[in-house]
Amino acid sequence: MANPSAVCNGHLHHHHQKQNNLLKSGIYKKNGITKGMKKNGISNGTLYKKTFIEHFEQAPMYVAVLTFLGFGVGTVFGYLRDFMRAWGLEKRNVAAEREQQKDFVPLYQDFENFYTRNLYMRIRDNWNRPICSVPGPQFDLMERVTDDYNWTFRFTGRTIKNVINMGSYNYLGFAETDVNALKTVTIELQKYGTGICSTRQEMGTLDKHVELEKLVAKFLGVEDAMVFGMGFATNSMNIPALVGKGCLILSDELNHTSLVLGARLSGATIRIFKHNNMQSLEKLLRDAIIYGQPRSRRAWRKIIILVEGIYSMEGSIVRLPEIVLLKKKYKAYLYLDEAHSIGAVGATGRGVVEYFGMSPDDVDVLMGTFTKSFGAAGGYIAGKKDLVDFLRTHSHSAVYATSMCPPVAEQIIRAMKCLMGLDGTTQGLQRVRQLGKNTRYFRRRLHEMGFIIYGNDDSPVVPLLLFMPGKIGAFARRMLKKNIGVVVVGFPATPITESRARFCVSAAHTREMLDTLLLFTGDQDMGVDLFKVLLSSIRLLKIHREL
């Protein structure tokens, strides 16, 4: 595809490439003949322009066994500690009922906090670390220590400077404090103040919102857009406005809580299909259309498919071309949540729609957030003008929630203008390219080292599988000692055997930062050295032999 914003004679030109340029995309019509969908078209040559490589490598069996043993040992010790606490042999740090209330029915079931008390508390120092600088590619942490094994913390007063930040969703590096870049934001802050204190439908629609919405629509290549103050609330407040009782929601297994909450609040029937599995989705669609609603057998009023662009826990990208073909075949609607993928994938950062070379007209509701790539807060919903006009009157957020505050809107405007090149520089495009380079480099090096990485090769979210519960705490702590801040996730946010460390690559990370990170990650080879070394040496031998 031609570069949509080429630089000629030092001036930035915008070749207004309409996204639904069918000749260029070549998916649906070739020589006037519509290409049909091949059955089970996973690696379908005409559907995917570039190869879609996703890895979900399974752990070797001994790792799974050791993981379960780890949890078993943790549980046994948990019971032991609970026993000691109950009998007064150990100090009780949790809130407990008063003695006089012991004869009444207990207010809370203490078994529900078993994992929190006995497993999470012991490694709690790896989460909620206070920072004292802007969360850019590097940040400063406040040093804190604990005297009683993470039940309470106290600050030593020192700060740990220049910790490499692998946890912030700072994909394009817009989280910065460069005064020149933020000049317009400070001007707007002086002019408009910080808060609006009104809803969109009363007095909360400012000219800034209108400007932002027009810009978002132009950026995505759609007719209209609407912005909301909060990204989570964009999903949870708008899905109930779009679907209701008698509708069917087909949602991916690993959808975010905001989508799940919105789906539940709407009152529609929810059916779940396996993650990114098109056969499962097709089966659900067929069953829904053939059998209709559960008891009355009437046709569903609407069938809507909820998917995300990039899933943040797995790093996988949605199979958009296949979903769009399915939706056209069965006449369903598609709601695409591009929270992590807007700005992060695609040749010019316009999300998964551009990444697959498709037209934004194919997706009925394009939703996204400004929190991740634009360094701001809030969300948007974009699509046809009728849809957005409907939402302006019927969205719960427009009626009850305050609108986005002006400085934040200005930050998004300046970030988006930079990304589109409207500020006269190529900085936006450079950031997107840098992110792509960083992602590919990082993933390739981690693969070479022999770690198990999940997800698509092009997604900037890189989950590194740790598996064993002991490694969760150890990995995060050791990385902090080396001045690197990582996010680790365990059960129950992930399946029990698949605890992971999640790296979020940013365009602002330099090659040196990534190299430092890789060096120390490799060092933390975490015990099972022999097998990893063996595997990585075999891999290196294979690579050398191929060369």
Place this chain on the structure above:
Amino acid sequence: MNSRGMWLTYALGVGMLHIVLLSIPFFSVPVAWTLTNVIHNLGMYVFLHAVKGTPFETPDQGKARLLTHWEQLDYGVQFTSSRKFFTISPIILYFLASFYTKYDPTHFILNTTSLLTVLIPKLPQLHGVRIFGINKY
């Protein structure tokens, strides 16, 4: 419960327990086998049929708080492979224990009663049943 590697871990755990018991010098082989069987069934009863709820907070708004772990397995669907596995494993242990104790009457009574305590709660007819109101809340 049907995660990859769970069954192997479980079998290994039982094997480890048995080896530990066998290595205690004053237990004869029949006694060690009966003890393995009894301790295994006791553990299974406590963890699968006595303890209710979950050790972590679930998003299902407390629907599982009154259910034992066995009743929560596979969301209440009966005769899945995990359920079959956990039903068959005490039976296999029982066969092995009966063989190694040479069908001695005392051992036989002990093993059979402990097998029954662990098999009866697994019957689908007893899903959600609390006899005499024991363990109801």
